[in-house]
Amino acid sequence: MLVRNVDVGGERVDVRIKDGLIEALSDHLPALDHERVVEGKGGALLPGLHDHHIHLNATAAALQSVHCGPTEVEDEQQLIAALHRNPGGDWLRGIGYHPSVAGEIDRDWLDKYGPDRPVRIQHRSGRMWIFNSRAIAVLDANIPDDGRLVDGDVLVRQALGSQRPDLGQLIKKLLSFGITGVTEVTPGNDRLDLEHYLRAARPLRLSIMGGEDLHAVDGRHAANIGPLKIHNHDHDLPPLSALTDSIKKAHAHGRAVAVHCVTRAELMLSLAAIQDAGPSHGDRIEHAAIADAAAIEWIKRLDLTVVTQPHFVAERGAAYLRDVDRDDLPYLWPLKSFLDAGIRLAAGSDAPFGDCNPWKAMASAATRPEGLEPHEAVTAEQALALYIKPVEDAGGEARIIEKGATADLCLLDRSWSDARNVLAEVSVRATWISGEMVYDSISSTRPQSSAV
Numbered sequence: 404m405l406v407r408n409v410d411v412g413g414e415r416v417d418v419r420i421k422d423g424l425i426e427a428l429s430d431h432l433p434a435l436d437h438e439r440v441v442e443g444k445g446g447a448l449l450p451g452l453h454d455h456h457i458h459l460n461a462t463a464a465a466l467q468s469v470h471c472g473p474t475e476v477e478d479e480q481q482l483i484a485a486l487h488r489n490p491g492g493d494w495l496r497g498i499g500y501h502p503s504v505a506g507e508i509d510r511d512w513l514d515k516y517g518p519d520r521p522v523r524i525q526h527r528s529g530r531m532w533i534f535n536s537r538a539i540a541v542l543d544a545n546i547p548d549d550g551r552l553v554d555g556d557v558l559v560r561q562a563l564g565s566q567r568p569d570l571g572q573l574i575k576k577l578l579s580f581g582i583t584g585v586t587e588v589t590p591g592n593d594r595l596d597l598e599h600y601l602r603a604a605r606p607l608r609l610s611i612m613g614g615e616d617l618h619a620v621d622g623r624h625a626a627n628i629g630p631l632k633i634h635n636h637d638h639d640l641p642p643l644s645a646l647t648d649s650i651k652k653a654h655a656h657g658r659a660v661a662v663h664c665v666t667r668a669e670l671m672l673s674l675a676a677i678q679d680a681g682p683s684h685g686d687r688i689e690h691a692a693i694a695d696a697a698a699i700e701w702i703k704r705l706d707l708t709v710v711t712q713p714h715f716v717a718e719r720g721a722a723y724l725r726d727v728d729r730d731d732l733p734y735l736w737p738l739k740s741f742l743d744a745g746i747r748l749a750a751g752s753d754a755p756f757g758d759c760n761p762w763k764a765m766a767s768a769a770t771r772p773e774g775l776e777p778h779e780a781v782t783a784e785q786a787l788a789l790y791i792k793p794v795e796d797a798g799g800e801a802r803i804i805e806k807g808a809t810a811d812l813c814l815l816d817r818s819w820s821d822a823r824n825v826l827a828e829v830s831v832r833a834t835w836i837s838g839e840m841v842y843d844s845i846s847s848t849r850p851q852s853s854a855v
């Protein structure tokens with residue numbers, strides 16, 4: 404395939420894709436017989452984007468769920484309306500609930516105001532489900548009397564049966580953003596999940612984190628296995644020695660670790676444990692939502708990779724300004740500080756907890772909202788770089804368009820110089836994975852007449 408007239412690094416060029424690679428790149432390439440030609444219209448041709456932190460099953464389920472929190476739902480009346488909008492007898496799954504909407508709702512609240520069907524609503528943190536009485540009756544599981552179940556994902560999954568959602572709609576959406584690969588980071592991922600993702604998330608490139616069950620996966624799927632995901636919580640932190648041991652064990656199996664760190668305490672404990680275990684290439688800190696200068700210096704000393712969510716300051720800005728400890732606000736979601744310190748940095752959506760549109764996230768990285776450390780903004784190029792790191796190495800160098808590179812690509816509707824100041828408005832015209840056009844909104848493609 405020949406992609407004509409595209410913007411690569413500010414130059415107008417033609418690009419030939421063959422056998423999954425960029426075979427040639429030059430200011431003019433004549434079309435070969437039988438070659439498909441795509442007119443790029445001067446749009447930027449970029450490396451395919453990679454979402455370095457996503458929960459696929461939960462995001463697919465969220466596409467079929469009712470949004471129960473800001474900004475879709477702001478108060479109690481809106482929540483009640485949202486819960487009754489789509490009548491039906493089967494499960495209603497709500498997501499994104501925040502107490503700013505109607506306080507700490509429980510089983511009684513849902514019974515009184517919700518619809519007459521099994522209802523379960525997830526708190527925005529992702530860590531609590533709230534059930535109504537009909538749901539509790541159906542589930543036949545050990546749900547607390549008030550219907551509020553904390554950290555009960557495994558229990559819910561067992562009770563509901565282990566059906567995994569169809570990922571088709573989500574994958575199409577990701578491809579349409581120019582995403583060519585994702586890192587699936589759900590801590591509970593086991594071998595069955597691995598098989599499910601490999602089957603259901605095609606054609607995306609995949610790196611799959613998960614639990615210790617994935618330590619011993621070998622053979623043809625070994626390349627898809629990502630770090631051990633470690634998910635600690637402030638209210639229930641493990642002893643340092645236990646954490647250190649699980650890190651050592653993962654390293655002994657040739658796996659890096661990826662540790663969820665949202666609070667100061669989680670980050671400090673995780674850094675101490677990685678230091679004790681001895682850091683290994685590819686070890687990651689997920690989120691690093693609060694990191695002061697000392698923490699950043701420590702992360703640098705251990706040469707860890709940070710995977711951040713630049714869009715959270717835009718999506719949750721008002722709630723942060725209200726809820727986050729004043730002393731922590733200056734260190735909330737650093738971005739430029741990480742780059743200035745030379746930290747290996749990549750980004751991911753954390754969907755369904757954040758929007759899975761990487762262009763909105765890049766826009767937010769380049770323009771921080773008022774009151775949330777605007778000096779942490781980065782350039783559009785630095786924002787893009789966070790989404791084009793190698794699939795298997797979020798801390799590596801950003802991929803580039805060059806001869807011989809794997810043809811994982813996306814073509815924008817405008818040149819990079821036109822895109823860089825309006826990243827949220829960018830739309831993707833085509834996406835390629837391994838040279839296959841996997842998303843195509845270009846109608847003007849045609850076979851070469853000379854070839855027929």
Ligand SMILES: [Zn+2]
Nearest residue numbers: 456458588753
């Ligand atoms: Zn996550």
